Every structure is written in structure tokens, then in C-alpha cells.
Amino acid sequence: MSGGAIAAEPGATPGDTHVSYGVNPWTETSRDALSTFAADVDTASYTYARRVLQGGSLPPAAAVRVEEFVNYFKYSFPRPQPGSPFSVVMDAAPSPFSPGSHILRVGVATPAKSQQERKTANLVFLVDVSGSMDSQDKIGLAKKSLEILLSNLRESDTVSLVTYAGSTQIVLPATSVEKKDKIRAAINSLRVGGSTSMGSGLDLAYEQAMQSMRPGTISRVIVLSDGDTNVGPTSHQKILDIIDSRVKAGVTLSTIGFGMGNHRADLMEQLGDRGNGNNYYIDSLAAAQKLFSAELVSVLEVAAKDAKLQVEFDPSVVARYRLLGYENRDIKDGDFRKDSVDAGEIGAGHQVTAMYEVQLTDAAKTQPSPLGLVRIRHKQPDGHEAAENTFQMGGVPAASFEAAPSDLKFAFAVASFADMLRGAEDAQSWSLEHAIVVARTNAGNDKDRLELVELMPKARTLRPSKTTVAR
Incomplete structure (x- = not known):
């Protein structure tokens, strides 16, 4: 057989969540x-x-x-x-x-x-460290992706690192990229465990972003997660309401998905859309390199x-x-x-x-x-x-x-x-x-x-x- 549609049968990727929006008619x-x-x-x-x-x-x-x-x-x-x-x-x-x-x-x-032409960036990495992220293609790949992103930022940029699981934590307040070793150590310190409270993490990440806002600069929250959420304001709408209340202030939000088995693709896409940002999925180091090196300016500005x-x-x-x-x-x-x-x-x-x-x-x-x-x-x-x-x-x-x-x-x-x-x-x-x-x-x-x-x-x-x- 060489012709015709090739759609998968239902249940092709157990545990992952996707939403069908149908097909445009004639x-x-x-x-x-x-x-x-x-x-x-x-x-x-x-x-x-x-x-x-x-x-x-x-x-x-x-x-x-x-x-x-x-x-x-x-x-x-x-x-x-x-x-x-x-x-x-x-x-x-x-x-x-x-x-x-x-x-x-x-x-x-x-x-x-070019990297030199773009605006200075104030970035907040919001990293899911719940138990569901405990695999090399999730937290392992997320940490390596952040290392790649860090290596492509300018010294005038700043980075904050916020984590969420059962509770939220500021692992690293706004820090100049001049202090790469300090930022790298914070990334390497990330450990997983516990349930997922995405809503509370978003609130804290936005607070960090607001503190670093300056005229003429980029302020963006970057969420790294499998999208699973089971503690706190977990409904789609409540999480989207958090974003709506903050995006008007000028802070954008992008989402980066990892892993399979409980990947909430539907939620990650909606977060990026409502946050005036974009939605990506990283499946390999090569994908991280492409996104955070060759396409970094497009991602940020x-x-x-x-x-x-x-x-x-x-x-x-x-x-x-x-x-x-x-x-x-x-x-x-x-x-x-x-x-x-x-x-x-x-x-x-x-x-x-x-x-x-x-x-x-x-x-x-x-x-x-x-x-x-x-x-x-x-x-x-x-x-x-x-x-x-x-x-x-x-x-x-x-x-x-x-x-x-x-x-x-x-x-x-x-x-x-x-x-x-x-x-x-x-x-x-x-x-x-x-x-x-x-x-x-x-x-x-x-x-x-x-x-x-x-x-x-x-x-x-x-x-x-x-x-x-x-x-």
C-alpha cells in the first residue's frame, strides 16, 4: 500500500494527552x-x-x-x-x-x-521537578537544554531559576549571565520528587520576572515540564487565568515539553498561546541545540x-x-x-x-x-x-x-x-x-x-x- 491516510489507531501513545480540533472543511x-x-x-x-x-x-x-x-x-x-x-x-x-x-x-x-542586535533578556526558567519528571528524557534533558541556552546568552542578560513540585522554590534569583558558573551550579543542583503544583510555580516565576523588568528589555518565563499537574490550581482555566493576569504587564511565557507517558500537550500549547509566547517540544540534544542556538533570537524577541x-x-x-x-x-x-x-x-x-x-x-x-x-x-x-x-x-x-x-x-x-x-x-x-x-x-x-x-x-x-x- 502506498496511498491514503496513515493515522494511528486510538491509544497509540498511552498516558499522553492531546486535543483534536478537527479538520478544516471545504x-x-x-x-x-x-x-x-x-x-x-x-x-x-x-x-x-x-x-x-x-x-x-x-x-x-x-x-x-x-x-x-x-x-x-x-x-x-x-x-x-x-x-x-x-x-x-x-x-x-x-x-x-x-x-x-x-x-x-x-x-x-x-x-x-543577530544575537548582538537583539534586546537584553531577563529570563525566568520555571522547571518542573515533580516525580513525573524523573527520567533522562525529562529532567535530564531539561537540564542539558538549559546549559545549551545559558551558553548562548549574553553577559548583559539575567537568569532566574524557579522550581515547582509539591511546593515552589526560588533556586536562583535574578543573576547576571556574567556569573555562568553560579547559574550552571544551580541548574545542576536540580533534583526531582513529589507531586506537581504548576499554578503556584507560575505565580512565583511571574513575580521574579516582574522584579527584573526594565524598559527596552525582554522579560520571559520559560516553562520546562511534561505538563502534568495534580496539586494546587490544577484546572486548565485556573492556570490560564494566572497567565492572563500577568501577561498584560508585558511578561511573555513560552513552554517546552519533555518526555512521554504523561505529556500534557494540550495544556502546554494553551499556556504558550495565552502567555504571548510559543510552544516547543524537545526530544533530543540536537533539538535543544537547534532551538537555543540557531533559533534563540526568534524564541526570545x-x-x-x-x-x-x-x-x-x-x-x-x-x-x-x-x-x-x-x-x-x-x-x-x-x-x-x-x-x-x-x-x-x-x-x-x-x-x-x-x-x-x-x-x-x-x-x-x-x-x-x-x-x-x-x-x-x-x-x-x-x-x-x-x-x-x-x-x-x-x-x-x-x-x-x-x-x-x-x-x-x-x-x-x-x-x-x-x-x-x-x-x-x-x-x-x-x-x-x-x-x-x-x-x-x-x-x-x-x-x-x-x-x-x-x-x-x-x-x-x-x-x-x-x-x-x-x-
């Missing part, structure tokens, strides 16, 4: 030409799925978020247009899997900054706050469309210009890519035309007023998939792989073998892309005899 452009969603640069879904696949299992369908697979990889972008902080790419081509359909890529990027994207399709060109992913980032079309509606954060040098499957009108099939435009609305990191930029699709779809830009082809290979992994109904007839070939042909010498090429065949060998269809 939308008739004549009824709704607008597709509106919040920016998302999280990558936890991809690294979690990678670990599960490398361990010899298929990831649960609910764990697969198409946009986090696509956004794990880097693509080429032009320079930003004058007067805008964003670079934008819109390109399309006939689908290699669905005759009569086209694929559309909408990509948005912010300019990268926000370039665009409450960023929303709205793609407007031309009804004379596009008959209907479906967005692959972003199901839990959906925003009502009418809320695009309501600036009180929370959206997503884009870091300096981050990229946001959305993939669509579209079907053209009869007229557009004979007379190729641009498919539409994209609007981006955002606030400055410290601002309250939103700005809006509009970008028209500059060209017509490629005449064939083979003639399309390499980045478009690779991004679609990734998106189609994710859509098959989650058992999407429209992916039932797609070819995993073809997706592997497309990925391999367009991987170049990129290390991350080549890793995906090696990963995809593992899913083929693990394909269940009976597939669950996601709708």
Missing part, C-alpha cells in the same frame, strides 16, 4: 471568500511526532497539527517591502495528488536579528504581537478552498479588525506558512489569474494600536507542479504528510510514496529536510490495517 468562495486565522510559529507537534515515529509508533492523529509540521522548516523569502515589517510569498501550482485541484502557499516572515492573517480569494478565480491546519487558530472574519481579539506572536526571524488546497473556476482554468491577496494585522511588541498591510499575489499559478518553486513543493510534501498522518478525509487517496519523492527531490542539502525524508518511510511501515478518518 469552503465555497461565493459564500465566504475570507480565510482568517492567528499566526502560529509553534513546532511542538512536529518534534513530538518525530520522536514517536523514531520510537517505532505512529503519532496519535490529535497530536498532528499540519501548520507546526510546515513551520518547523525554513524557506526562502524576499526582503520586506518598504513600510512593512513582513516579507510575503504567495505561489500556487496544480496539485500532484488531486486532479482538478491546486495548492497555494501563503508565507509570511519577519527580518532576522517578539517582532509582531497579536498577528492575524486574512487571505481573500477572488471568487472569479477560486471556486472553493480548504486550509490545511490552523484549526485551533481560527478567527472569525469579522474579528480581523477587532484588536481586542487575541492572536499570535511572531518572533524576529520567524516564518509563518499556510498551505491551501483550492479548486479553480471554469474561467480560471482556461485563463490563469492570481488567486487573491493576504492581509496582515499586528501590533508592535510594546504597542496597543494595530497596523495592517495588504499583499497581492504577484503572479499566476505555475503551469505544472514540476514547474513550481522548490519551497512550494517541499512545503506541500510536508503538509500532505501531516494530513495523511492525522487521517484527513481528503488525504485518503493521496500517495505517501509520491510525497516522499517530492520531499527528497526538494530537500537539497538542508539537514532538517533530509531528516524528514528519512522519517517519512517509517510511517509507511507502521501503517495500520484500518485507518481512522478525521473530519
Whole structure:
């Protein structure tokens, strides 16, 4: 078998918690030409799925978020247009899997900054040291990840270390990175044991962050946990309320997940979203190195706050469309210009890519035309007023998939792989073998892309005899 969805059977990763947000349906452009969603640069879904696949299992369908697979990889972008902080790419081509359909890529990027150019950072590491973290792939890997992060910080940065289990503790108050040995000793002193009181830990971490806040600097809490919580204000909503009460002061929060068996992916994602930060999952030292070295500035410094994207399709060109992913980032079309509606954060040098499957009108099939435009609305990191930029699709779809830009082809290979992994109904007839070939042909010498090429065949060998269809 080489075609069709490859979703895991229920219970594929016992103990881990994921939430399914369904699959976006097809939308008739004549009824709704607008597709509106919040920016998302999280990558936890991809690294979690990678670990599960490398361990010899298929990831649960609910764990697969198409946009986090696509956004794990880097693509080429032009320079930003004058007067805008964003670079934008819109390109399309006939689908290699669905005759009569086209694929559309909408990509948005912010300019990268060097370590020297970024703002000074005041970081609070909030580390889960409860009994559930007692394994090398949890507390062991978390401590090594913090060491990597520390080695890439500047001497002008400060670090605090707070732990939580049955009780909370300030292991290290705000300390200049000039004192690396002191910080390293605090990290190495971490020991696990007891139950989990995440809510109390968050309160204490935010207090530390508030004490170190200075104008023109970054203040961020970084949570390192498996997401399990069983003491104190443990409900999702109560923990989210703690974040809501503090994020308005300007302290952002990012989450980094570790381990399997009781990983609360649902909670970790919500914490990062509500904390105006991002959600990551570290499955290896190599992943920690990538996140805290090559991508550190993007992780730390926000370039665009409450960023929303709205793609407007031309009804004379596009008959209907479906967005692959972003199901839990959906925003009502009418809320695009309501600036009180929370959206997503884009870091300096981050990229946001959305993939669509579209079907053209009869007229557009004979007379190729641009498919539409994209609007981006955002606030400055410290601002309250939103700005809006509009970008028209500059060209017509490629005449064939083979003639399309390499980045478009690779991004679609990734998106189609994710859509098959989650058992999407429209992916039932797609070819995993073809997706592997497309990925391999367009991987170049990129290390991350080549890793995906090696990963995809593992899913083929693990394909269940009976597939669950996601709708």
C-alpha cells in the first residue's frame, strides 16, 4: 500500500494527552471568500511526532497539527517591502495528488536579528521537578537544554531559576549571565520528587520576572515540564487565568515539553498561546541545540504581537478552498479588525506558512489569474494600536507542479504528510510514496529536510490495517 491516510489507531501513545480540533472543511468562495486565522510559529507537534515515529509508533492523529509540521522548516523569502515589517510569498501550482485541484502557499516572515542586535533578556526558567519528571528524557534533558541556552546568552542578560513540585522554590534569583558558573551550579543542583503544583510555580516565576523588568528589555518565563499537574490550581482555566493576569504587564511565557507517558500537550500549547509566547517540544540534544542556538533570537524577541492573517480569494478565480491546519487558530472574519481579539506572536526571524488546497473556476482554468491577496494585522511588541498591510499575489499559478518553486513543493510534501498522518478525509487517496519523492527531490542539502525524508518511510511501515478518518 502506498496511498491514503496513515493515522494511528486510538491509544497509540498511552498516558499522553492531546486535543483534536478537527479538520478544516471545504469552503465555497461565493459564500465566504475570507480565510482568517492567528499566526502560529509553534513546532511542538512536529518534534513530538518525530520522536514517536523514531520510537517505532505512529503519532496519535490529535497530536498532528499540519501548520507546526510546515513551520518547523525554513524557506526562502524576499526582503520586506518598504513600510512593512513582513516579507510575503504567495505561489500556487496544480496539485500532484488531486486532479482538478491546486495548492497555494501563503508565507509570511519577519527580518532576522543577530544575537548582538537583539534586546537584553531577563529570563525566568520555571522547571518542573515533580516525580513525573524523573527520567533522562525529562529532567535530564531539561537540564542539558538549559546549559545549551545559558551558553548562548549574553553577559548583559539575567537568569532566574524557579522550581515547582509539591511546593515552589526560588533556586536562583535574578543573576547576571556574567556569573555562568553560579547559574550552571544551580541548574545542576536540580533534583526531582513529589507531586506537581504548576499554578503556584507560575505565580512565583511571574513575580521574579516582574522584579527584573526594565524598559527596552525582554522579560520571559520559560516553562520546562511534561505538563502534568495534580496539586494546587490544577484546572486548565485556573492556570490560564494566572497567565492572563500577568501577561498584560508585558511578561511573555513560552513552554517546552519533555518526555512521554504523561505529556500534557494540550495544556502546554494553551499556556504558550495565552502567555504571548510559543510552544516547543524537545526530544533530543540536537533539538535543544537547534532551538537555543540557531533559533534563540526568534524564541526570545517578539517582532509582531497579536498577528492575524486574512487571505481573500477572488471568487472569479477560486471556486472553493480548504486550509490545511490552523484549526485551533481560527478567527472569525469579522474579528480581523477587532484588536481586542487575541492572536499570535511572531518572533524576529520567524516564518509563518499556510498551505491551501483550492479548486479553480471554469474561467480560471482556461485563463490563469492570481488567486487573491493576504492581509496582515499586528501590533508592535510594546504597542496597543494595530497596523495592517495588504499583499497581492504577484503572479499566476505555475503551469505544472514540476514547474513550481522548490519551497512550494517541499512545503506541500510536508503538509500532505501531516494530513495523511492525522487521517484527513481528503488525504485518503493521496500517495505517501509520491510525497516522499517530492520531499527528497526538494530537500537539497538542508539537514532538517533530509531528516524528514528519512522519517517519512517509517510511517509507511507502521501503517495500520484500518485507518481512522478525521473530519
